[in-house]
Amino acid sequence: MRLRYLTLTAVAFFSAFPLYYSVVVASRHNSALAQVPPPLLPGGNFFANVARVFDTVPFGLALLNSVIVAGSISVAVMFFSTLAGFAFSKLRFRGRNAMLVITVATMMVPAQLGIIPLYMLMIKLEWTGTNYALIVPALVNAFGVFFMTQYLSRALPTELLEAGRVDGCTTWGLFWHVVLPAARPAAAVLGMLTFMSAWNDYFWPLVVLTPDNPTVQVALSSLASGYVNDYVLGLAGTAVGTLPLVLIFALFGKQIIGGIMQGAVKG
Amino acid sequence: MRHTLDTRVSPYAYVAPFFLLFAAFGLFPLAYTAWVSLHEWTLLEEEQTFVGLRNYGTLLADGYFWNATFNTLSIGILSTAPQLVLAIWLAHLLNRRLRFQTLFRISLLVPNVTSVVAVVVIFSQLFGRDFGMINWVLSWFGAGRIDWAAGTATSHLALSVMIMWRWTGYNALIFLAAMQAVPRELYEAATLDGAGNLRQLVRITVPMIRPTIIFVVIVSTIGAMQIIAEPLLFGSGTTGGGTMVTGGPDRQFQTLALYVYEHAFTKFDFGYASAASWVMFLFVVIAAGVNFLVSRRVKGGVI
Numbered sequence: 393m394r395l396r397y398l399t400l401t402a403v404a405f406f407s408a409f410p411l412y413y414s415v416v417v418a419s420r421h422n423s424a425l426a427q428v429p430p431p432l433l434p435g436g437n438f439f440a441n442v443a444r445v446f447d448t449v450p451f452g453l454a455l456l457n458s459v460i461v462a463g464s465i466s467v468a469v470m471f472f473s474t475l476a477g478f479a480f481s482k483l484r485f486r487g488r489n490a491m492l493v494i495t496v497a498t499m500m501v502p503a504q505l506g507i508i509p510l511y512m513l514m515i516k517l518e519w520t521g522t523n524y525a526l527i528v529p530a531l532v533n534a535f536g537v538f539f540m541t542q543y544l545s546r547a548l549p550t551e552l553l554e555a556g557r558v559d560g561c562t563t564w565g566l567f568w569h570v571v572l573p574a575a576r577p578a579a580a581v582l583g584m585l586t587f588m589s590a591w592n593d594y595f596w597p598l599v600v601l602t603p604d605n606p607t608v609q610v611a612l613s614s615l616a617s618g619y620v621n622d623y624v625l626g627l628a629g630t631a632v633g634t635l636p637l638v639l640i641f642a643l644f645g646k647q648i649i650g651g652i653m654q655g656a657v658k659g
Numbered sequence: 660m661r662h663t664l665d666t667r668v669s670p671y672a673y674v675a676p677f678f679l680l681f682a683a684f685g686l687f688p689l690a691y692t693a694w695v696s697l698h699e700w701t702l703l704e705e706e707q708t709f710v711g712l713r714n715y716g717t718l719l720a721d722g723y724f725w726n727a728t729f730n731t732l733s734i735g736i737l738s739t740a741p742q743l744v745l746a747i748w749l750a751h752l753l754n755r756r757l758r759f760q761t762l763f764r765i766s767l768l769v770p771n772v773t774s775v776v777a778v779v780v781i782f783s784q785l786f787g788r789d790f791g792m793i794n795w796v797l798s799w800f801g802a803g804r805i806d807w808a809a810g811t812a813t814s815h816l817a818l819s820v821m822i823m824w825r826w827t828g829y830n831a832l833i834f835l836a837a838m839q840a841v842p843r844e845l846y847e848a849a850t851l852d853g854a855g856n857l858r859q860l861v862r863i864t865v866p867m868i869r870p871t872i873i874f875v876v877i878v879s880t881i882g883a884m885q886i887i888a889e890p891l892l893f894g895s896g897t898t899g900g901g902t903m904v905t906g907g908p909d910r911q912f913q914t915l916a917l918y919v920y921e922h923a924f925t926k927f928d929f930g931y932a933s934a935a936s937w938v939m940f941l942f943v944v945i946a947a948g949v950n951f952l953v954s955r956r957v958k959g960g961v962i
Contacts, residue, residue, distance in 0.1 A: 407828060430792050504885050505936045506688030506689035534681070563669040617892070641769070652829070
């Protein structure tokens, strides 16, 4: 039993230490990195380093872009996933089960391999370099649909919908007045999961955006791949870019973990 | 009449956004990749010439392509196999009454909330040759300074550590979710029969959560075959000077996805890169298929 706690504590330490150490480095001066032994406590240089980040790359714009992109994607995913989840869990229509199976199967499709035509499509639409290229393809995804289907089939009583029908609700009316309010707890978790993954998305934004109009991750990568290996600068940027997520996670970590585990049970 | 129209049509309208979006931005690009791969197709030229399978011929004769294939498999196996064993074990440790249960779970998921860019920036520093913390710790045991990014084996190891750090806890939570659905009575009976902790894990837990294990193995395989951000950023962070699309000066850690990226977005040779994508797709299907067959045979009962 004691061994169990010891092991888990060690794992927790290894999970947290790299993040802690990045803050240590980010709050030091570059010269401190050459010390042996390496510094283990934060220094007083953090805000000066962060200021340097803002001088080196358009970080304010990057933060704004990331908030817009991750925010719009989250709202859209919550809405469209609840809509589709409502249909899959509570409405009867031909081909429903087959379509749900197809939806789940698409999660296995390695979509990254289609990135070249996707890029060509963005050129055709004249969306390269803009946030549209990030937002539109991500408006809804299979995981969200599956997640909301699972939740609604479990948590939304069919009698409630029948009562609504008797009162003369159209299907859309049911969705608006009955389903949406009932879906709120799960949709909120889905929204946070979506926000975090959109915020952290790197590869597609790198391909389709330019360094002068980046998201946070693209800006961080251009910080890190500068011509001089300036770890302090890179890690100061990393700390600021990760902060919003750490905040969300600190506040709602329990719900987020519950959401991941619920989505997984029948996956 | 209006009522039947409403109940008949609206379900399709509600699921339509997903299918339309997937068709336009998921399925179509993937299929179109095959078409592009049959052409001499660059970003700059207006004209595309049909060349049949020529791109594939060039690809299969390119040593760098096979180098990337080897690197992908090596990093994939190094990062995934120990990770899944560790994740199952951690889930097993968490799967009972514990104090600080939530705290432990949160700490497991923290690395997964960290972006891949942040992970590589942080670990590039930790794996630094001269002032990195990992070499400092190893020096206590008499090890010399290791230039992690320079060698094939060492760079693969470093990249695998980053991937494992980010994903082990996440997968542990997925396994934990499955383990919580295993009936408690099974363990109680096994305890009465005198089966130890490890024996219970192998004989009861693993067989009972087999569908989840198969699922995680397949998803991890598909993910591992497409690894790109880690080697891309590791190359630029450790060797300095722009983004290193070659995965180190000797291509010692260039993965397949990075090979595709190099040809598509630095040389803008779309035709050739599409051929590479399509072969990669084949590899993903084969790897997923093989691992499906292997993981399906996991029965436990070794001990």
